Amino acid sequence: MRMPVEFRIEDILSRDRRAIARAVTALESGDERMHAIRFSVAEHVGHAHVIGVTGPPGGGKSTLVSVLIEALRARSLTVAVIAVDPSSPITGGAVLGDRIRMGAMQSDDGVFIRSLASRGHLGGLSAAAADVIDLFDAAGFDVLIVEAVGSGQSEVEITRYADTRIVICPPGLGDDVQAIKAGILEIADAFVVTKADLPDAARTEEQLKAMLALRTDQSIVPPVMKTVAVSGEGIAQLVDWLCAREHKGTRHLGSPANAARKLLSKLIRADGYARHLGLELIEASPGSATVRMEVQAHHINFNGRCHGGAIFALGDTALGLACNSYGRIATLVDGQISIASAVEGGEWLVAHAFEVSRSRKIGSYRVNITRARNGQYVAGLHGTVYLLDQSLQVEGS
């Protein structure tokens, strides 16, 4: 049997559909390729306009997304859609039915639709959604539409990942007290009253506008628009409004984790010693970094085991990345290691460094080094760093 196609980052960037689909599966499964994909796409993101669509089940999200795709395609924009549906809390199974309403676009190569099951993740998305958004962004789609799980009131995770948030409000769901409750109504950049040909639509619109008038902050008031998907009424206005928004790519400015990933992947590439040892960065956030190493022949000591210096270097690299993750130069002034277990050639070690404390001048960091295979503790490192009053200068790549 032919082996399935492996994906390469170049294939993703050149928008090879099969490579993209495979990469999404890897991100969803959380297998070891996930980190590699995450880091290789990190530097290519920030171009797509990410639009989140949320609202109650049966409210018309998929239908609205479907007409939005058509309207965006008519303006020559390429579109990727991530449609999240709930997984069963009992069996883990799911029926992914959102794309059945996106029928007209099924043969258009400028449209890529992927369904994700929430797999027990709360918040309205799936655990992989943020990574999948970055993947489609890196693949060069102009617009990404993320359709969240049909949401009640508090599934607001979409706020973190979208540049623009649309909350749909079909007519006839509850009185005006519902409209002033906390939750998804607070996160909207725009409200869309779907199914606006229904008799209650005008009242729903009024209630939303009344709710907005009560807000303390009146500096930005989200628009309330009405749409009728079957006739196309209101769609052009909505697309005009979306295209005029200048919030494209802004989600990354607000994501410290992404900024840290981007910075640290540059740092480790610029580090000759890390390259020599074959160290690989697998996760980063402000104040923490995770690095792995495969123990190879050049790490082995006279006794046939992994050299303590190599283990220290692994831990020190993770620590160095963690304390430099804010973009300010930090340098190790004192470090101690204790080694609990001997390591053989061919094993994978993972070093996770995290911040214990950080003041204006001094930072304290710990590193746990474990076996990748079973999480067994191998060594611990503690280090004190001195924080300089200078920003890091790294060559952009």
Place this chain on the structure above:
Amino acid sequence: MSKRPPKVIVTKIGFDGHDRGSRVITACLRDAGMEVIYTPPWQEISTVVKLATEEDADVIGISSLATDHLIIPQLMKALRDAGLDDVKVVVGGIIPAKDEKELINAGVAKVFHPGSSLEDIVNTVRSLAESRTHSEV
């Protein structure tokens, strides 16, 4: 590292619109813990190929009650042309014995006839999905 649930597309190609069977199978696979993409009937072959590509599906289930199975060899060819020959295809419905042979020759993994047990269908789909995922590196 977590194993993903089997991802299955349940669809109908051709002109027949009797979709009760595909809905029953969809619900049954869901209850067995699979992630199922359900589509309405009347799908085009190119649509099914695009769907299988984008969703990275493990198994495609085609329901056929009124001779639509005769175009399944064209679907198999389209899947191969798109590089999707690792995706398993199963067919369920009214399939005459002489056509079954032809479908198997065209690459269909299994044909289910009326009276097939849901348990058998679930187990077959699951092991086909697992054989596809296990062949990956």
